[in-house]
Amino acid sequence: MITLEEIKNILEIQNPGQIERLAREASEITQHYFGRAISLYAPVYISNYCSSHCTYCGFHVRNRINRIKLTGEEMHKEMSHVAQSGIENILILTGESYKATPLFYLKEAVEIAKQYFSSISLEVYPMEAAEYRELFEAGVDGIAIYQETYHRLRYAQVHLSGKKKDYDYRRSAPERIARAGIRQISMGILLGLANDAGEDLYELFEHLRWMEKNFPGVEYSVSFPRLRPIKGLGFEPSYVTDLTLIKVICLTRICFPRAGINLSTRENARLRNHALELGVTKISAASKTSVGGYTAENPEELDPQFDIQDERPVDEIVQMLKHRNFDPVFTDWRRIDNESAA
Amino acid sequence: MNITLNGRLKKINPAMTLRNLVEQFCKNPNHVIVELNGTIIKNERWASQEVQDGDTLELVNLVGGG
Amino acid sequence: MITKTEIPDAPLTIAGKKFHNRFFLGTGKFRSKAALAESIAASGTEIVTVALRRIDLEHHEENIVEYIPKNVTLLVNTSGARNAQEALRIARLAKASGYGNWIKIEVINDSKYLLPDNYETIKATEMLTAEGFIVLPYMFPDLYVARELVKAGAATVMPLGSLIGSHQGLKAKEFIKILINEIDVPIVVDAGIGRPSQAAEAMEMGADAVLANTAVAAAGNPAQLAQAFALAIAAGRLAYLSKLPSAQSHADASSPLTGFLFEQ
Numbered sequence: 001m002i003t004l005e006e007i008k009n010i011l012e013i014q015n016p017g018q019i020e021r022l023a024r025e026a027s028e029i030t031q032h033y034f035g036r037a038i039s040l041y042a043p044v045y046i047s048n049y050c051s052s053h054c055t056y057c058g059f060h061v062r063n064r065i066n067r068i069k070l071t072g073e074e075m076h077k078e079m080s081h082v083a084q085s086g087i088e089n090i091l092i093l094t095g096e097s098y099k100a101t102p103l104f105y106l107k108e109a110v111e112i113a114k115q116y117f118s119s120i121s122l123e124v125y126p127m128e129a130a131e132y133r134e135l136f137e138a139g140v141d142g143i144a145i146y147q148e149t150y151h152r153l154r155y156a157q158v159h160l161s162g163k164k165k166d167y168d169y170r171r172s173a174p175e176r177i178a179r180a181g182i183r184q185i186s187m188g189i190l191l192g193l194a195n196d197a198g199e200d201l202y203e204l205f206e207h208l209r210w211m212e213k214n215f216p217g218v219e220y221s222v223s224f225p226r227l228r229p230i231k232g233l234g235f236e237p238s239y240v241t242d243l244t245l246i247k248v249i250c251l252t253r254i255c256f257p258r259a260g261i262n263l264s265t266r267e268n269a270r271l272r273n274h275a276l277e278l279g280v281t282k283i284s285a286a287s288k289t290s291v292g293g294y295t296a297e298n299p300e301e302l303d304p305q306f307d308i309q310d311e312r313p314v315d316e317i318v319q320m321l322k323h324r325n326f327d328p329v330f331t332d333w334r335r336i337d338n339e340s341a342a
Numbered sequence: 343m344n345i346t347l348n349g350r351l352k353k354i355n356p357a358m359t360l361r362n363l364v365e366q367f368c369k370n371p372n373h374v375i376v377e378l379n380g381t382i383i384k385n386e387r388w389a390s391q392e393v394q395d396g397d398t399l400e401l402v403n404l405v406g407g408g
Numbered sequence: 409m410i411t412k413t414e415i416p417d418a419p420l421t422i423a424g425k426k427f428h429n430r431f432f433l434g435t436g437k438f439r440s441k442a443a444l445a446e447s448i449a450a451s452g453t454e455i456v457t458v459a460l461r462r463i464d465l466e467h468h469e470e471n472i473v474e475y476i477p478k479n480v481t482l483l484v485n486t487s488g489a490r491n492a493q494e495a496l497r498i499a500r501l502a503k504a505s506g507y508g509n510w511i512k513i514e515v516i517n518d519s520k521y522l523l524p525d526n527y528e529t530i531k532a533t534e535m536l537t538a539e540g541f542i543v544l545p546y547m548f549p550d551l552y553v554a555r556e557l558v559k560a561g562a563a564t565v566m567p568l569g570s571l572i573g574s575h576q577g578l579k580a581k582e583f584i585k586i587l588i589n590e591i592d593v594p595i596v597v598d599a600g601i602g603r604p605s606q607a608a609e610a611m612e613m614g615a616d617a618v619l620a621n622t623a624v625a626a627a628g629n630p631a632q633l634a635q636a637f638a639l640a641i642a643a644g645r646l647a648y649l650s651k652l653p654s655a656q657s658h659a660d661a662s663s664p665l666t667g668f669l670f671e672q
Contacts, residue, residue, distance in 0.1 A: 406434075
């Protein structure tokens with residue numbers, strides 16, 4: 001595996017020729033293992049209730065926002081709207097509140113999502129293996145859970161209260177997810193959270209490598225959300241350049257040839273377009289990051305988790321992909337009954 | 343007395359102990375391993391273990407191998 | 409005569425024992441016991457394989473152990489075993505020989521190619537580790553099987569390079585590489601290694617040790633070839649440790665992939 005020193009050296013490179021070489025290697029590997037296939041998905045936030053205080057997130061427990069969680073009917077509305085654009089992969093998100101959005105609420109959301117989407121992933125609070133198993137049996141294909149930062153001290157500094165303070169419980173979640181039988185796991189770090197992106201990247205790679213070795217049947221993907229300051233939060237992320245983000249993507253592609261790499265609509269259209277050539281294999285399209293944001297009458301009154309920079313509708317993204325000889329993939333396998341698959 | 347020794351039928355004198363047998367057939371009894379009717383018999387018990395009619399014996403030792 | 413091939417390297421540790429020489433020598437087919445003894449001395453090998461066989465009742469045979477220095481670890485192979493149960497029987501006999509409990513599991517039910525039976529090897533590994541043997545299984549490089557062997561308690565995994573005695577070197581190279589990448593116990597490449605350069609190649613790609621037998625035993629000067637193997641293995645290991653540079657593709661003068669990062 002790549003060493004920490006090698007990662008740091010690469011993150012320091014400024015020479016355009018060397019950067020281009022790095023990108024070329026990443027590009028070739030991506031072409032080799034993924035062809036030109038790009039998976040499309042959309043996030044649907046169903047609740048912004050949260051019981052943890054993460055200083056960098058707009059949903060944190062102390063932040064005065066309008067707390068909403070969708071009823072079943074409202075979920076139907078949001079999800080059918082998203083499904084109409086052709087999206088087949090849904091990522092259901094909630095804030096981290098075990099009380100407001102307990103397991104049975106999540107299962108209810110999954111049951112509804114099954115009526116509109118052929119692949120369902122969740123990005124929610126970490127839970128016990130038995131609970132992940134229930135989600136698996138309910139039809140969940142994937143779980144996204146990011147450690148945010150692997151630096152213990154920094155982690156403690158930005159997670160002030162709530163269950164999220166428990167670094168180890170979170171870090172051990174991917175293992176529980178794999179044991180529960182869930183076949184797709186998404187891991188990641190927030191760029192701009194830790195001061196040393198190199199160290200965080202190295203720890204993420206070690207974690208991912210360990211998961212690959214111990215749970216080789218799982219499909220892994222990685223995400224690098226880049227933090228931006230959120231109005232009123234008083235949190236200043238470290239500044240992470242486009243160049244750093246691109247290097248992180250290339251490095252990940254080179255070190256993990258088969259892992260998916262996700263780039264959300266946090267990033268602008270231009271960057272996303274270019275990043276597709278370098279290893280990104282999954283992108284969200286036409287996202288709304290507020291609860292009920294797709295069908296709300298007055299969406300500007302809602303509180304988004306982060307600001308969208310790429311607002312292109314699904315059709316436009318598909319056109320862009322085809323124009324660049326990519327192969328937009330809405331669904332790459334039929335949903336099977338997880339109970340019989342177990 | 344008839345016994346099977348290393349896969350072959352052999353006639354031996356009656357009232358033989360394993361030790362007698364090993365010394366009769368092996369130039370160097372020190373490195374021999376004895377299996378009597380499927381059970382390994384340790385060195386210390388050779389003198390007291392009698393060979394009986396119909397017994398199956400394997401005398402093996404270490405040789406070159408890959 | 410160089411008997412030590414010392415390079416700056418951590419010793420190879422197997423079941424708590426440290427080996428400073430990563431050349432394992434097989435002792436079969438030598439024309440004379442003297443040639444074997446000289447080969448052991450010339451190479452400095454610290455672990456040799458031996459086999460168990462019925463005593464030759466007609467001819468006096470000197471015991472091979474007398475030609476192997478006391479500080480060299482004996483690795484008794486289960487050659488002749490066609491299934492796990494037979495391997496267990498041989499292992500127990502070997503243990504009774506008093507020469508330790510290190511066993512190389514070799515379960516072959518194929519007289520044409522001498523390919524190992526991976527499934528019986530897994531079973532045998534389970535059975536032997538349960539009885540306290542230190543197990544080094546010889547196998548066909550299959551990642552699932554290697555994982556099962558580790559789970560069953562194998563101290564190393566010994567994938568074949570190519571067919572026993574074929575001198576074809578690393579026909580299974582790409583699959584051995586996978587084991588090197590994914591399996592956490594030492595990988596000892598065994599079988600089919602005909603030349604020191606092939607052994608060096610195995611070490612360069614990250615194998616932990618190499619076993620050779622036929623090549624040395626059949627050589628015109630076995631002791632010299634054994635020495636060559638030891639030197640080649642040390643050289644390959646040193647090369648691996650120095651992190652060989654990867655082949656670089658040339659970049660164009662233009663930067664079509666990343667030029668956008670430098671535009672205003």
